[in-house]
Amino acid sequence: MLKHICSYGYMVLMLFFLSACASKKKFAETNKIYEKQVEQLAEVIKQPLPTPQHMASAGLPSPGVEGQRKDFEWVGTVNFNMRKPNFVILHHTAQDSIQQTLRTFTLERTQVSAHYIIDKEGKVYQLLNDYLRAWHAGNGRWGSVTDMNSASIGVEMDNNGVEPYTEPQINNLLVLLDTLKANYKIPSENFIGHGDIAPGRKVDPGINFPWKRLAEKGFGLWYDDVLQAPPTTFNPLDGLRILGYDTRNASAAILAFKRHFIPEETTEEWTPFALSVLYNLYIKKTTL
Template structure:
């Protein structure tokens, strides 16, 4: 019996590239191109108990999940896929009119079980990595998102412990101006505002909970209170 032949990364990429050639069209190769760049970053918590467990999960055949980077609690950054490859981290997802986030994003997993704070050393390592990626690929600051932002009905990561305000202060993502929380006008349509920010509002309750987990933190109920509406209006006015 023949031993299985190990497939190299190069073989695998060549195999995948062939799927991009349309057999029903003539072929005449153009001379000018490069490789498509990531335009979003999606942040996750692993919901696992160690970085070793996560690395193993992303290498096992049956799991069908991966990420470009995993960051340990000690700030160790492990890259698991080339930035130019399509990792399987976002799954079924939507942000604005983008319906396949995996195709346009980098996935970063933080080793965290979802019920604990993120150590400073881990967040500092994340900020350094984000800075590198933002500069290298010219990723717009509004395109640094959480998994729950792009899959609100399925996902809740990163948890309420994740410091989105600190990230926004460093130029990754958005935050509201808490010194100027005006009441919205009576005709303010909060569903439209959530949609314009990017949320998939087809499951409105899920979108509201995702919004509140990120910006309100202390209350993640599915009702928008007067205060929540002020925050939403402020974000909407500020960025969109």
């Protein structure tokens, strides 16, 4: 019996190593490209001065030669560190498997990536350093931030867009978000969805995403149990804009708001309940 258990354990261990090796080998080439690109970016950071191309396009002489310019001098400060991400954008992959998404994010022609993907078993894949800019947000804005990729970390959930999220997946998402929030001091209200920043264009992470559960753990805003009707002077579009929504397309903004907070409402008409929810969140946001 013991012998059987041992050989079974050995087999499981071997399979684990084999699959780990296969995965390492599979992405060995793109891992190498990643490292090379990071080295190139490090070289850019090491450059103290604007690159000659930038200077030239601005009609300025090259700063490369010492003493060439009297109106420009480099004085290195000693007080600085890295810029930090200040938002987390949540997505669903809208793909059928984690392997498909790993492939999508490691093919140059797709031009898309994210910092993390969490598969249905809860395994977290990291694809680039948090300080680097992933290409997950695309065209989108939140409040006055128009370059969401520069300001955020992208987290993709392995989910095809219609299936429910799994428990291990949400549990490990909460652990990851906790780490990111602590590491970069990201405000609670800055945990938002791709559909929030790109209304009319994106819907992820979709109506199955447990936003309320996240908010209870400190990731994202949620409304109170007891609500009050807003005053008649309250303009709902102003409310949406204060929350962060891009209201240039009003119906898209309303639908994005409802998908996040009131998924059971699927029309763009304002119901008394939707108005009370919005007013409650608007008060929270303006008194943060």
